[in-house]
Amino acid sequence: MSVFFGLRFDFRNPAFAGTSMADKYAAALDMAEWADRLGCLALTVSEHHGSPDGYLPSPLPMLAAMAARTSTSRLMVAALVAPFYEPLRLAEDLVVLDHLSKGRVDLIVAGGYVRDEFDMYGVPMGERAVRVTETIATLRAAFTGEPFEFRGRTVQVTPAPYATGPTLLLGGSSEGAARRAARIADGFIPSVPEVWEFYRDEVQQLGRPDPGASPIGETRTVALAEDVEQGWHQMAPYFMHETNAYGGWLAANDGAGPYRPVADIDELRASGQYAVLTPEQFVAELKAAPFAFAQFHPLCGGMPIDLAWSSLRLFEQQVMPAFEG
Secondary structure, X not given: OOOEEEEEEOOOOOHHHOOOHHHHHHHHHXXXXXXXXXXXXXXXXXXXXXOOOOOOOOHHHHHHHHHHHOOOOEEEEEEEEHHHOOHHHHHHHHHHXXXXXXXXXXXXXXXXXXXXXXXXXXXXXXXXXXXXXXHHHHHHHHOOOOOEEEOOEEEOOOOOOOOOOXXXXXXXXXXXXXXXXXXXXXXXXXXXXXXXXXXXXXXHHOOOOOOOOOOOOOOOEEEEOOOHHHHHHHHHHHHHHHHHHHHHHHHHOOOOOOOOOOXXXXXXXXXXXXXXXXXXXXXXXXXXXXXXXXXXXXXXXXOOHHHHHHHHHHHHHHHHHHHOO
């Protein structure tokens, strides 16, 4: 039995974390290199704009830096907010990233949901669907390497991709997003599991095979510590920042997602959305699972760099060896 893992980063860095953004970025690149050496399946970054905690606003340069430090891990944006991009320029940037990574890029495209971000870009929220559709169509055409029609003129994105170009998935939390994904994308990664059935239904109505069960389950962040209580004491403020920040966005924008604000650490622990486990507990959990996969968010909520590394090192030194041989 083997254990597989991935890392994700959103680079929230609240003031109380006491870490410079430059140091956070550098640490993430070190972690990406470490993870790639150990066989990490995927490195994932996310995107938001104008966030007071410095949430990553520009995912493609970050993945380019990770591409330069890695050789096998897939590189994913989850998700790229399509309405804020000029599609041709995006296609060019992605083609360059595709070559830098030698074809390791996967892109989840989404419409966005935070009103303040749309105000910042001067984009009407009512245009989300049409902009997502145009973005996917433009990228598909651009990745052929051939001339194509774009807004009434013939254009061509060069160079052609490394191979076939990045995988184009759609994200979202609505029926419309799910059905749109079936029609125009390579797949669908829902924000919440319940909308998967709309995608599944649309795929079959289009005459394609049943894609099966949802690829996502409950959102849960796991960190490792030798002493669980001490780990909770050290990590809880950062877990709380993450769920309260995401939960605030969702509540203010009628969004659907797994996060909600909590009042204190007891409520946070009771939610089950965050877990601090010993390596032994995590080994037992993974061995009991149908598929042993660990998704880490090491810098979650602004987690101090040393504390993040302590969790990752426990995974390397005490969890992975339990699956060898």
